[in-house]
Amino acid sequence: MSRKASRLTRTEPTLFAKPFHVSARWEPWLSPVIGLATGLVTDATGVFVIPPVPYIQSLDFERDDLVQALGLSFTVSMIALAIELFWHGAAPTGSLLASTLAVIPALIGMAVGQVIRTQISRLLFRRILFSFLLLLGLEMTLRGLL
Known part of the structure; x- marks a missing residue:
């Protein structure tokens, strides 16, 4: 994947705010560091x-590369999470078939x-993508609280 010439402008909003940008020299x-932080949080x-997600967004990838x-x-x-769950015996092996079958609707969705x-603008795509990620985060938060 590479950064292309037609990047988002630094003033083009994402979901709620202007995006931050990571310089190619800092990448x-x-x-x-982001990989380690992701592993610890996960x-x-x-x-x-x-x-x-915010880090990858800050790299200014084109839509398909993003x-x-x-x-x-x-x-x-x-x-990595699946390996850890199986390693510690926290993943029930009886759900392997159901998990494998769940890949089918995921592939259809992809x-x-x-x-x-390919049919919508870059800005609309980013807003929809991050809106769904926000909804997913809210649902997971609510499920954890209830």
Whole structure:
């Protein structure tokens, strides 16, 4: 993945505020720190959205590269979390079939999302993506509180 010439402008809003930007010269130093922080947060909470989503957003990727980077981050985090759960005996092996079958609607959703992504503007795409991530975070918070 590479940063392309037609980046978001630094004044173009995301969901609620202007995006922050990470310079390409800071990226090699900051990426391992974000990776470590992501691992610690995921280990403690099972949530793997913060800090990688804001960080990846700050890299000014194009729409398709943004989705690919987020997908890669989520996949690696999920695999690491699954390994840890199985390692500590916290994942019931009886749910493996159901979990495997749940991949089917996820793949369908990815295909539909890819079609939609090509039909809408970059700004609208980012707002929709981050709105859904916000809703997911709120749902997880509410579920934890109730």
